[in-house]
Amino acid sequence: MDGEIRKHLEMHWHGKQKVTVMPLMKTLTFDIMSSLIFGIEQGATRNALVELFEHMMDGLVSIPINLPFTQFNRSLKATAKVRTMITNLIHDKREALKQNTALLRQDFITCLLDVQSKGNLIVISDEEIVDNSIIIMFAGHDTSATLLSFLVRLLASNPSVRANIVQEQEEIARNKVSGELDDLRKMKYTWRVALETLRMYPPLLGSFRRALGEFEYQGFTIPKGWQVMLASSVTHTDEKLFPDPSKFDPARFEKQAPPFSFVAFGGGPRICPGYEFARIETLATIHYLVTQFTWKLCCTDNSFCRKPFLVFRQGLPIELKPKKL
Numbered sequence: 191m192d193g194e195i196r197k198h199l200e201m202h203w204h205g206k207q208k209v210t211v212m213p214l215m216k217t218l219t220f221d222i223m224s225s226l227i228f229g230i231e232q233g234a235t236r237n238a239l240v241e242l243f244e245h246m247m248d249g250l251v252s253i254p255i256n257l258p259f260t261q262f263n264r265s266l267k268a269t270a271k272v273r274t275m276i277t278n279l280i281h282d283k284r285e286a287l288k289q290n291t292a293l294l295r296q297d298f299i300t301c302l303l304d305v306q307s308k309g310n311l312i313v314i315s316d317e318e319i320v321d322n323s324i325i326i327m328f329a330g331h332d333t334s335a336t337l338l339s340f341l342v343r344l345l346a347s348n349p350s351v352r353a354n355i356v357q358e359q360e361e362i363a364r365n366k367v368s369g370e371l372d373d374l375r376k377m378k379y380t381w382r383v384a385l386e387t388l389r390m391y392p393p394l395l396g397s398f399r400r401a402l403g404e405f406e407y408q409g410f411t412i413p414k415g416w417q418v419m420l421a422s423s424v425t426h427t428d429e430k431l432f433p434d435p436s437k438f439d440p441a442r443f444e445k446q447a448p449p450f451s452f453v454a455f456g457g458g459p460r461i462c463p464g465y466e467f468a469r470i471e472t473l474a475t476i477h478y479l480v481t482q483f484t485w486k487l488c489c490t491d492n493s494f495c496r497k498p499f500l501v502f503r504q505g506l507p508i509e510l511k512p513k514k515l
């Protein structure tokens with residue numbers, strides 16, 4: 191992951207005076223996913239996949255009319271192509287495993303191929319591997335890119351938070367004798383800032399659950415079988431859970447939030463399995479950004495909307511200056 195982040199900054203940030211943050215963060219998180227989860231390195235396959243994936247995502251909240259030239263139709267066609275690409279990847283990796291040219295634990299797909307067949311029992315089919323790959327790509331790409339973009343905006347507009355983060359990160363860079371995981375454990379303040387950012391701007395609107403039995407909630411009866419939506423922003427702005435909720439205050443996370451109050455990653459048995467991945471990705475990226483650059487916002491319109499992810503309308507352009515190392 192460290193290598194992917196450095197490569198990304200070298201290619202897209204260094205030598206530039208102005209960058210547009212949100213599309214770049216999407217490129218970064220997609221590249222990290224492609225290489226770490228799927229073992230797809232930079233090149234034609236990755237470029238084709240990213241383009242198809244964007245069309246696929248566009249259809250997620252489109253009007254479901256399957257006629258030529260509709261967004262929904264483009265999305266269905268892109269999804270079919272993505273499925274074919276991942277199926278081919280599975281075949282290639284299975285072959286490579288047979289030839290001993292790939293490692294069993296090399297990436298997500300080889301791990302699933304490893305568990306696929308236990309004796310005569312097929313534990314997970316190829317189709318399920320494709321489904322799981324698509325959900326991971328979908329769930330782990332825009333979410334992290336949104337968090338990183340909001341952090342970049344925050345660091346440009348909140349000098350005291352920025353000063354604290356820079357101090358923490360520069361100290362880690364100066365005393366860098368330990369391994370990378372130890373460094374991440376020291377980034378306590380930076381992670382609290384990320385959690386407070388997620389509280390105020392949760393990338394996902396919420397998640398769904400089905401009522402297993404009838405229950406009462408605040409005087410309303412929810413019948414068995416109904417689908418219930420948990421809206422993270424509503425929970426995150428509840429005064430009883432987060433006093434003065436409109437204040438940005440990373441100190442809230444100095445102690446553990448009460449169960450099911452901080453739900454940016456969901457909760458319960460289906461809580462986001464990418465939490466640690468997102469934490470490492472976020473901390474490592476912020477580390478390199480604040481130790482290598484200073485930046486300021488350079489657009490009067492830094493507003494955002496939900497589509498259904500949070501999106502900066504102008505993409506969040508910033509003026510960038512390299513730091514003297």
Ligand code: HEM
Nearest residue numbers: 329330333334337397454455456457460461462464467468
């Ligand atoms: C800041 C980053 C992220 C946020 C805010 C986030 C948030 C969420 C939320 C709210 C859910 C629904 C959980 C629930 O229903 O209780 C979810 C599910 C999921 N996330 Fe994340 N996520 C992030 C990053 C990632 C990453 C990096 C990955 C993969 C590497 C990932 C993989 C998944 C998967 C596979 C699911 C579906 C789990 C299931 O249905 O059982 N997420 N995420």
